[in-house]
Amino acid sequence: xxxxxxxxxxxxxxxxxxxxxxxxxxxxxxxxxxxxxxxxxxxxxxxxxxxxxxxxxxxxxxxxxxxxxxxxxxxxxxxxxxxxxxxxxxxxxxxxxxxxxx
Numbered sequence: 001x002x003x004x005x006x007x008x009x010x011x012x013x014x015x016x017x018x019x020x021x022x023x024x025x026x027x028x029x030x031x032x033x034x035x036x037x038x039x040x041x042x043x044x045x046x047x048x049x050x051x052x053x054x055x056x057x058x059x060x061x062x063x064x065x066x067x068x069x070x071x072x073x074x075x076x077x078x079x080x081x082x083x084x085x086x087x088x089x090x091x092x093x094x095x096x097x098x099x100x101x102x
Contacts, residue, residue: 016058017056017059
């Protein structure tokens with residue numbers, strides 16, 4: 001699994017939820033010209049991630065432990081290692097985007 005960097009939040013009250021920020025990420029990605037296939041992959045991965053993780057958590061409350069619990073949940077559900085790696089790559093890409101934006 002790649003290194004995950006936690007997003008910096010200016011304040012808990014101002015911190016968006018993971019799902020709200022992810023929607024902004026999709027919009028920004030589309031505006032930057034990412035292919036429709038990439039955007040579809042991001043959206044599909046978000047759906048799969050949401051089955052193992054509370055996406056309404058505020059970014060300011062997100063911890064490495066929370067993300068580790070997501071990976072454990074994925075493993076326990078029988079997901080293939082390659083699938084888990086693919087999902088965590090999308091999360092890492094998203095969190096890197098958050099660090100640049102928020």
